[in-house]
Amino acid sequence: MRKFKVTFSPDQTVVEVAEGTTLLEASEKAGVYVNSLCGGEGLCSECRLQIINGKAKGDKYAIRFFSTKEIKNGYVRACQTRVDDNLEVVIPIRSRMEMEKIITEGISTHSEPGKESLHQVRHIPAFLFEPLVSKLYLELPPPTMADNVTDIDRVTRELGKRLTFSTYDVSLSCLQNLTDKLREHDWKVTSTVARRNGAGQVLQFEGGNTTDRNYGLAVDVGTTTVVVQLLNLKTGKVIGVEANHNLQARYGEDVISRMVFAGGRGSSGLLQTAVVTTINALTKALAKETGITPTDINCLVASGNTTMSHLLLGLTPCSLRLEPYVPTATLYPQILAKEVGLNINPQGVVEILPSVASYIGGDTVAGVLACGMANRPEIKCLIDCGTNAEIVIGNNEWLVTCAASAGPAFEGGGTKWGMRATLGAIEKVEINNGQVTYQTINSGKPRGICGSGLIDCIYELARNRIISQDGKFDLSLSNPRISIENNIPQYILAFPDETEAKQAITITEIDIDNLIKSKGAVFAAVKSLIDYVGLKFTQLDTIYLAGGFGSSLDIRKAIAIGLLPDIDTRRIRFIGNSSVMGARMALLSSRAFEATRSIARGMTNIELSTYVPFMNEFIAALFLPHTDNQLFPSVHY
């Protein structure tokens, strides 16, 4: 059988594979991340790669979903394309960015197994590598008349030498096969031990040495998207990642509509089933692509907003949304996977990161953990901006937080041509001398405008004085791109012949109004919080941007429209999906997990809906960049 070399750019990772291997398999063998939402089933086009050298074998399915131009440029679907030559393959930027965002940020989060480390990569705090669930291989001395302690005492005696728990709880199911297992395997067994309320919780005994098979899942349970990372708990390495839409979406697009749906008797159960099904599908795909057995996954740490956390556990989220905003719980009990139907080891433990309040969830706590702001004396700020924006300010001594409803504009909703940041979305816009230039995701034909595109757009319109600083069109201009439809002025970003749908892509005055309200809400929240603690923006050491805002956001333009505070842009950093990052850190380190609890306990939540200064700040912020120019000294229109 012939073998070929495949070189993956831009990292020049080379792998040798047999003729007929799919490019997806080759990428897995090379340890190179290629997004594959459908798990290689040929249902999506996420695993797109560009072949720049060599010829591959693929039928019409290899090029399904692609434009003629893309096909000409060598784009193929990795799962449907087979190696038939030495190949040079480029992983498109978007896939690579996903990978960087999701995976690499975590790789250096932890010290080597067994070694304590103060090593800190960029902003990420280091925690001792000490996974929530560990496996220990035990070679026990067989009992004698002089040493005939019970089987379980023999095991815990040995565990006590190797672990630091003062007591060990053993589940019934675990005890039930212990005696046979010890004797069948000549007193050589592997015990799986979790931490529960400070005690060791023995989950399982297996014959022989199975310490190589211990995996965990870090899960970001987003309202829109669920991201699952598979980790090897022996090495601490991420060995796979999958993401997909939260199946709950069928019951309502956003958090509020899900809460309302859950209000129907028994409907929480449907929402729970939906998210569990989503996680199970991703887990199955991950197990398949990495060749592991799902029952070897012994721990799952999930991070989500308070509603998502409630729904995953089957708790009613109804009281979250109404004054006085009371969750059922913010500290969630450790449960077994089987209790909620998660298809990992049924005895595996599931931890959900603690919430703070109805609108400040475990995802925000995860973000605080991940960016390390609770570990350092400098005062930092975390802004996690989606439909809801959560803001945290503080340091290792104090943390204050608040949540504001930003509306769906930044996520592509609520505007005429808004869309999520996927293929064909306009993500960058510039207007110079009446000329519009834009950039779409994956260079596809424009299909709409995503959040960063909308921000660019407003800034460019204001800078070119096409709109005024209160967001109204200057109708005195005779600009061919300005039209009026149903009495609403709008600006044509792309003419019909440029777009996929052959319809003009526009931004209307109403869209602009919505966006100004959105950015106004976020800024007012940040401003309310900084005022609350009596500080100035200039005293912030760093602002971390998490979540929805991808790195395609132009920070200078975001400041210029008054979304972000006007500080040195070098002090503003993207940290990507800090929710999954925090979940992963907690999974890999009991100390990090404990830290989430003290972070959650220590955060002071300001309830903005009843906080009068916020309303004033909001109204003051409905201007570009702000009614108070002195807050934005660097911005000039």
Added chain:
Amino acid sequence: MRKFKVTFSPDQTVVEVAEGTTLLEASEKAGVYVNSLCGGEGLCSECRLQIINGKAKGDKYAIRFFSTKEIKNGYVRACQTRVDDNLEVVIPIRSRMEMEKIITEGISTHSEPGKESLHQVRHIPAFLFEPLVSKLYLELPPPTMADNVTDIDRVTRELGKRLTFSTYDVSLSCLQNLTDKLREHDWKVTSTVARRNGAGQVLQFEGGNTTDRNYGLAVDVGTTTVVVQLLNLKTGKVIGVEANHNLQARYGEDVISRMVFAGGRGSSGLLQTAVVTTINALTKALAKETGITPTDINCLVASGNTTMSHLLLGLTPCSLRLEPYVPTATLYPQILAKEVGLNINPQGVVEILPSVASYIGGDTVAGVLACGMANRPEIKCLIDCGTNAEIVIGNNEWLVTCAASAGPAFEGGGTKWGMRATLGAIEKVEINNGQVTYQTINSGKPRGICGSGLIDCIYELARNRIISQDGKFDLSLSNPRISIENNIPQYILAFPDETEAKQAITITEIDIDNLIKSKGAVFAAVKSLIDYVGLKFTQLDTIYLAGGFGSSLDIRKAIAIGLLPDIDTRRIRFIGNSSVMGARMALLSSRAFEATRSIARGMTNIELSTYVPFMNEFIAALFLPHTDNQLFPSVHY
């Protein structure tokens, strides 16, 4: 509708009931205990009563199972007989004794709810009334913006004011309906709280005040018989008791045969199902007769030998019986009822009293708790004698224990005419001048000889020099009751015309030999233990006799044959079913439950099978009363 008075003797308890009420229902209404194994289904004859005045209504089923003489004497089955007149009814001694033995010993065990007490009735230690599971009615302040802690925090904040736990664990299922329940019931709920590893474990929330509905079960899981007591956990009172054969008997009569059966792969499961089915049937009967709902039973405390405890939990008991006699566990995990299929509240907690070693189980620990020997400085001895005899010696500072195989003789097995202590068993024997007088249980025609009858018999034969002190017949006597069958000499206790089966009931030389071995094993065990601790029998303050030996045992005769040490008989006391007594105490008092753990931990087990002095003692004890006459100064043949 006509009403009649029913008077139950010997206590002269009077109850008024409507015409047509069954005598069983009347006894329940009167609060008088009538044994009813089949739960009033008409399947057994345990509910027998004697009508001595008035006429009752009953068809042929009312007198089923009874002899003509019994029918003539007014015996009826209570469940099949209806009131049609004012009646005077006698509860037969055996039923009454059962009742006294099982119930009354516990009534004064505990102080009044909420009050600490040092009150001690006879030998029974007092523990604070503090059931393992308690219900608390909470009227919570509804949340406001100024007080919007989570629902569970609102609950535990209130619990913290009323209980002493430092932390509270809440099960997932309990959290899942909390939010709705609080709001549906206007913040008035009852919470069910158990103790688990020193923390409060919230099991359940119910709307409104349900504190009146909190029950528990104390269960003696015997190899032969299972006894279940139903307790009101609010008052601490026993409100019902049922007993039946352990359905495991179908898989083997004794502990060893059950262990052997369990050795087959998966067979532990059958044994577990059998004992759970037994307990469930008794629970159902108790719920029916007391009118409670089984799901209001929130706790079950079981006490049994190590094999029974293992089987109830589904643990393999195979390694218990082989050197080096290693149990899977001796400290059993707290589990939920649903985990083993017990039909009480599925979230109800099940505790199994801790064992000490393979042959020293929770029943022995319960006995030590119940007799209070671990609470007092005086040195006492507990002898629990069945097929296995367990012996404990010690006080509040130390406890030593051992187990010896006594064989089935004392329980009616292993002898030609041996039988259990039921209807027709010869329980007392006297021989004077060649005249044999005997007493049978319930005065029925003789059907065999039970343990106490056999002990009497041997003593009487030796006293009358019909057998020598080594148990051999004096064949030089021309005694018409001595015959030889198949070369084996035997003594005729009842001639064919006296017995139910019209066959002579005899005791053979082999039977006597077996009994001497049995009594020798028990005495040798007690002697080995007292020697081990360097004491004399005369230094024992009290000897408690538990279990198999009922109060029909003649203590003087038991000493005279060398079964019990020769001490002042006033210092030997029957304590009946101390296993269920200890279980009940642990159920009613967390401190008593904790005490079982320290008792079990503190007991030193002497493994007699490898203890050389025991073998010598055993051989020395194969004589009536003993080869060393000085050990039995009061005995003269």
